[in-house]
Amino acid sequence: MFVGHYKDVEEKEVTIEGVENTTIRWLISPKIGAKNFAMRYFVIRKGGKIPIHQHDWEHEIFVVKGEGYITNGRKTVKVIPGSFLYIPPNEPHGYENPDSETLEFLCLIPVKEGSIPPEERGE
Structure with a gap:
């Protein structure tokens, strides 16, 4: 069993092209x-976005705080x-927070080739 608190996990700026004012914490990954x-x-954060993109894997998302689109x-x-x-595999999807202080959500994805960066695979 592994138990942690999200504030104990490093918060990193998302540096993918087109992403603005967005951070990520990898809570659960192959690394653990x-x-x-x-x-x-x-x-x-307010005014931030993740532009439309798509992947070969599905996403399950739960909004914790704030409002957005x-x-x-x-x-x-x-x-x-x-x-x-x-969000089914290969479905285009993008996120935007024009008004809330923050839009915060959990996003679950399958562990498969290309979905997890090397540092979260424990490499």
């Missing part, structure tokens, strides 16, 4: 022994604390 799923904690390029939906989302 997870073999099937990874759990990440994102914070998008998620889009697949065709439809945009407002999310609030308690909102949960399922």
Whole structure:
């Protein structure tokens, strides 16, 4: 068993092209022994965004704090604390926080090739 607190995990700026005012904490990953799923904690500060992108893996998301928007390029939906989302593999998706101090959410993804950076695989 592993028990931790999210504030004890390093908060890193997301440096992917087009991402603005966004941080990530890798709460659960292969680095601590997870073999099937990874759990990440994102914070998008006011005015921040993660532009539309897509992956070969699904996402499960739970909004913890703040309000914002998620889009697949065709439809945009407002999310609030308690909102949960399922994003299928290869579905375009992007996030934006125009108004809240922070938009904070958990995002779970499968552990598979390309989904986890080397430092979170324990390499």
